[in-house]
Amino acid sequence: MRGSTAGIAENFKIGGTAYHLLLSVMDSIFSAVVVAPLVVGYWRSVWELMNIYVYPDDKLLSALISTIIGICGHLFFDIAQGFFTKRFHPDKNRIIYYVVSRAYTVAFAFVCVNGWKGPWNLLDQYTDPKDLTVVVVPFVIGIIALAVLRTLRNVSAPPFAIATDHVEEYFVVMTMFRIKMAEKTTLYVLDCIFSVLVVGTLVVFVWRGAWVLLDDFLFPESASLSAWCSLVIGYLAVGLAFLLQPVMRWVCDRLQGGLRLIAADIFLLFSLFGTVNVWRGIWTLLNLYFLPDNQEISCWITHWICLILLVLLGCSNSLLVRGVYIDAEEPAGKCVIFPCYYLRLIFQQERAKKIAKRLQLDILAKRKQDIDNNIADINHMVHEKQPNNHVV
Structure with a gap:
C-alpha cells in the first residue's frame, strides 16, 4: 500500500501525467461552466441593448449602424495595435496600463458584438430565415471558403477557447497574411481589411446559418423546449469534443499535409456544433426566464455582472473576436488542442x-x-x- 500511495503522489507532482490531466479537466470544466456562460451573457446583453436603443423601429438602419461600428472599430484596433503596444506597458506605469488595457477590452468587445450583429441582421433583412435555400447557401459557402483559406478555426469560441488578460501581447491582433506595418504600410492595411471584411464576415455566415437551422428544426413550435434541448445537446457535444482531444491528437500526429488539415477541420466543425448549441441555449433561456417582462433591465444586469466577473477572473479578453488564425498552423497533433489554459x-x-x-x-x-x-x-x-x- 505504501508503494502504491507513493506512486500516486509522484504522479501529482509538477510535471506528472496525472497532475496535468487533472488541470486539463479542471480547465475544460471552468471554460464550459464559468467562462462560456459569462461571455454569452455579455454578448446577449450588448446585442439586445443595441436593438433596444439604436433605431428599434428601423431594423435596416440599426443593422447598418452596427455594421459600420464593427468594421471601423476592428480596423482601428488592428491598425493601432502597434501604438497601444509601445505606449502602454506595466513596466512604465502599472496603474495607467491596467486602466487603458481594460478600457481597450470593453471598447473592443462592444465593437466585436456589433461586428457580428450588423451582418447577421442584414441577412435577416434581405433573406427569409424560413427559406432553407437562402440559409443553407451562405452557411455552406462560408464553411467551404474558410476551409479553402485555411481559416476555419476562427469559428471557435468559448467554451473551446479562453483568452486570459496576460500582459504579453495584450494589444496584438493577428492578421491573415501576418504582414507587419513596419514592412509595408499599404499591404498591412489591405491585410487588415481582408481579415475583417472577408474572414470575419464568413465566420458570421457560418454561425448565423447554424443558429437559424437550429431555430427551424429543433422544436420550432416551443422556444423553451428548443432552448433546453440546445443547452443539453451543446454541453454533451462539448464534453465529447474535450474527451476526443487525445484521440484526435494521436490521429493528427500520424497524418501529414492535406489529410491532417481535413481531420482538424472535421473536428472543428463538430466543436462548432457544440458551441452554437451552448450559446443558443444560454442566450434563449436568458431571454425567456431572466426578467422577460423587462428585457432592458435584464440586459443591463447581465452586462455588468458578466463583464465584472470576467475582469476579476482575468478572462475578459475571452469576450473578443479578434485576429485571424490559420488551420493546422501548430505542429503535428497540437492543431486540435483547444486553447483552454x-x-x-x-x-x-x-x-x-x-x-x-x-x-x-x-x-x-x-x-x-x-x-x-x-x-x-x-x-x-x-x-x-x-x-x-x-x-x-
Missing part, C-alpha cells in the same frame, strides 16, 4: 516564481559562502604575516 497558467506562473525565488536564494547563499571564504582567507593571510613575539 487558465488554471495551468496560474500554476505555471506560481511554479516559475518558486523556481526564481529558489535560484535567487541559491545565488545569495553562494555569494555569502564566497564572502565567508574570502574573509577566512584574509584572516589566514594576516595571521601568517604576524611577527612571532614570543621570548624564549
